[in-house]
Structure formats: structure tokens, C-alpha cells
Amino acid sequence: MYFVSTRDSKTKVSASEAILQGLAPDGGLFVPSSIPEIDIEKAPHFSDIPKLAHFILAPYFEGDLLEDELYEMCCDAFNFPVPLHLYNDREAVLELYWGPTAAFKDFGARFLAASLERILSKKGGRLTILVATSGDTGGAVAAAFHNREHIDVKVLFPEGRVSSRQQSQLTCYQNNIEAYAVAGSFDDCQKMVKDAFVDKELAAREGLTSANSINLGRLLPQMVYAFSSSLQMYQTTGEKPVMIIPSGNVGNACASYWAMTMGAPIQKITLALNSNRTILDYLENGSYRGRASVATLANAMDVGDPSNMERLFHLYDDYESFSKMVSAACVDDETIKKTIERVYRDHDYIICPHTATGEYVRETGAIDSPTIVYSTAHPAKFETIVEPIVGLPVEIPPSLKQLLLKEQHYKRVNCDYRSIF
Ligand SMILES: *Cc1c(COP(=O)(O)O)cnc(C)c1O
Numbered sequence: 001m002y003f004v005s006t007r008d009s010k011t012k013v014s015a016s017e018a019i020l021q022g023l024a025p026d027g028g029l030f031v032p033s034s035i036p037e038i039d040i041e042k043a044p045h046f047s048d049i050p051k052l053a054h055f056i057l058a059p060y061f062e063g064d065l066l067e068d069e070l071y072e073m074c075c076d077a078f079n080f081p082v083p084l085h086l087y088n089d090r091e092a093v094l095e096l097y098w099g100p101t102a103a104f105k106d107f108g109a110r111f112l113a114a115s116l117e118r119i120l121s122k123k124g125g126r127l128t129i130l131v132a133t134s135g136d137t138g139g140a141v142a143a144a145f146h147n148r149e150h151i152d153v154k155v156l157f158p159e160g161r162v163s164s165r166q167q168s169q170l171t172c173y174q175n176n177i178e179a180y181a182v183a184g185s186f187d188d189c190q191k192m193v194k195d196a197f198v199d200k201e202l203a204a205r206e207g208l209t210s211a212n213s214i215n216l217g218r219l220l221p222q223m224v225y226a227f228s229s230s231l232q233m234y235q236t237t238g239e240k241p242v243m244i245i246p247s248g249n250v251g252n253a254c255a256s257y258w259a260m261t262m263g264a265p266i267q268k269i270t271l272a273l274n275s276n277r278t279i280l281d282y283l284e285n286g287s288y289r290g291r292a293s294v295a296t297l298a299n300a301m302d303v304g305d306p307s308n309m310e311r312l313f314h315l316y317d318d319y320e321s322f323s324k325m326v327s328a329a330c331v332d333d334e335t336i337k338k339t340i341e342r343v344y345r346d347h348d349y350i351i352c353p354h355t356a357t358g359e360y361v362r363e364t365g366a367i368d369s370p371t372i373v374y375s376t377a378h379p380a381k382f383e384t385i386v387e388p389i390v391g392l393p394v395e396i397p398p399s400l401k402q403l404l405l406k407e408q409h410y411k412r413v414n415c416d417y418r419s420i421f
Helices: 015-021 049-061 067-077 105-123 136-145 164-171 186-198 200-206 222-237 251-262 278-285 309-315 319-325 333-347 353-364 379-390 398-404
Strands: 003-005 008-013 030-032 084-088 091-095 127-132 151-158 177-182 242-246 268-273 326-330 371-375 411-413
Touching (some): 015 105, 049 222, 084 222, 105 136, 105 151, 127 136, 136 151, 136 177, 151 186, 164 379, 177 186, 222 371, 242 251, 251 268, 251 309, 268 278, 268 353, 326 353, 333 379, 353 371, 353 379
Parallel strands (some): 091 371, 127 151, 177 411, 242 268, 242 371
Antiparallel strands (some): 003 008, 003 030
16 A cells, blocks of 8 residues: 555655655645555444554555554554444434543544654654644644654744633643744744744754644544444444534545545535635535635634645545535534534533534534534633533543643743744
């Protein structure tokens, strides 16, 4: 098995090369050269996530440097539960937030960290991961890479512009993680990262790399819960479920499309979007145009030009097949609030603003099949939005509570990238 660039099928690399490189040399994204089909009758039970993960991911690591360590990597990365919360037999919420930072990005970040640590211990060398964050990504990356060997992490966040819970999650580490509060905006943080990468001498000396969601190592593990949850629903109802996925950069959805192509028992996938409507516009008028993002209550989905669209366009490479396979709906902020309230009233269940976009799509989609809505974050991460709506404090999950109690460590810096080296 090898991976090719979305822009040039002659660029062929192994899984570990793709993970190490991040972006392909031509600026494209790595995708599997072909998607293997697997026999789900032979799959391990849906509740044994590390075993199931190994079964699904093994074809992608055949002949790879990491082949023999894949099971150990799966145990390392998938060390928390992924439960389906059932409203009834046919309507479920997939809780993707029981990892250390209470959002689904823990899966990708932990698998990437498990991969990179092992690749470097085999090939030698040292890397510095540079990550600019508007809140959540930096926390997941810091947690996943904390105390990993051969890797340092520098996290840049805009001072005073992340929530206090987010700041605690970014600054609670020491050793190989350094947090920087930048006197500027998120865009300034991103510019510092770009400038550092452009400084070739520095980039080479520090072994700079990124851990953003275009890295294959973050995408592959996200197939696993598409399998585990659809298998569970299929085995209990005898019907294939429709998966409803709150989407921003479309990494989560892309991995689920790969899982469906491999043979996961999925009827259909629907993207739930906030007011960033680029994908819906494309479905409605057939021409793709990225735009500037708009700020919404579901802020981790505020993406105007989703980077993983390039992978979806590679999978469904003309408008006809794309529009046959992909459907989407937009949900505005007012509706997000009403949906949080309705779900609490109907099911005595509290959801985050991102998950609310998915619940609204389920409510209004007139879907005959069983449905699974991906819950991408724990509501306690968005307590300032959720608590006034449901009228009570949201209990903080234990892993997150632990992080919030730790002492903060960070340096305050100006917007010049040289101030962090
Ligand atoms: C990142 C994120 C999303 C969007 O996921 P993509 O893979 O970028 O589509 C949705 N919800 C939450 C809570 C997130 O952190």
C-alpha cells in the first residue's frame, strides 16, 4: 500500500513517509493510492477499539516501517472509550469527547504522536512541532505530544482571545511543550508559524513540522469510530445508519467516506455545517469557491475554504458523483441555540454548539434509516454558550478537570517569530 499526492499520482510514499512529510512536496495532500475493501464479517467486536483499529488500519501499513508496531500504536492512541449514546433504538449520538482534551481531535493528535515518536526512534532525528491555535487544536496537540520522545512542541495562542478553560489546557504542561501568549490575533500567530517555515535555515536547524489536520496521521484514525459506531447500529437494527457529521475542515467527514468505501455499514453521510456555506454553495451551483470564514457559535467549524475538500474531490472527482455521495445543510446560530434547548428538553441530554448542527440536520432531514450524530466536543468546553440555555452548570469530565487544576506555564511574546527560538 502506498499514498499519492492529490495533485500528482506519481508521487508515491509509504504511510510513515506521508505522516513524516505532512504535506506532499507539490503542495497536495496525501491520499491512499486505492482504498482497500475489507470483510466486516471478519471484524473484531465493535467494543474492542484497539483491535478494531488494528484490523481497519493494517492494510494501510502493510510493508511500512511501522507495520509491526501498529497494534501497540492503536492501544496507545485509543486509550479512552467511544460510546454511542442511544436516545432510542434508531437514534444515537457518538460521543467522541472522552479523550484528554474532551474533543474528537484527541483521536487524530494521539495517533499522530504515537506514529511520529516511533518513526523518529527508528530513523533518528528530532522534530519541533509548531502550532498556532485559536483554542482547541493546540490543546489536543499539546496533550498528545506531552513527554513524547524526540519531539518538542511550541504552541502559539493569541493572548486574551482564548477562553480561560482553553488557556488552561494550552499552558498546563512543561518539559517538551512550550506555550507562548502572543500579543496579537490568531492570524498573527499563524503568520509567525508561516514565517518560521519560510526561514529555511531555522526550519532545517529546528526540524520544524506542523501537526495540522491535513496530516494523514490525523485522518487515518478517524475511520475507526465510523466503523465501530456503524457496526454497532447495523448489528442491533439490521439497517445501515446515516452518519451526520458536524464539519469544518472536513477531516472527520473525509475519514468517514473512506471508511464507507472500505465497507463500513453506512447508508449515507451528511455534513452539518454552520453559517460557513462553501460546500452547500458548491452542491447547489456546481462551482467551488472558497471564501473568508464567518464567526459562529460552533467556532471550531468556522472554515471558509476547507482544506480536506481536496481529498474529497480526489475521491469523487466530478460534480455528478460528488453530489450523489455528499449532502450538506447549514445551521445558523439562532437555530444552534434552539436545538441545544430542544435536545435538552426532549432527551435530558446536553450537547455542544457543534453537535447541535448535527442534531438539527437529524430533526429536519426526514431520514428513514437509523441515524448517528457525531458529537465532536463535550459541552463543558463551551459552557458560556450552553449553560445559559439549559439553565444549569455542565459537569466537567474528569480528564479535563485534572488539566484545569494545573499550574499555568507560558511566555508572553511579541509577533516576531524569532522571539520563540
Ligand atoms: C475541529 C472540530 C470540528 C470540525 O472537524 P473537521 O474535521 O475540521 O471537519 C467540529 N467540531 C469540533 C468540536 C472541532 O473541534
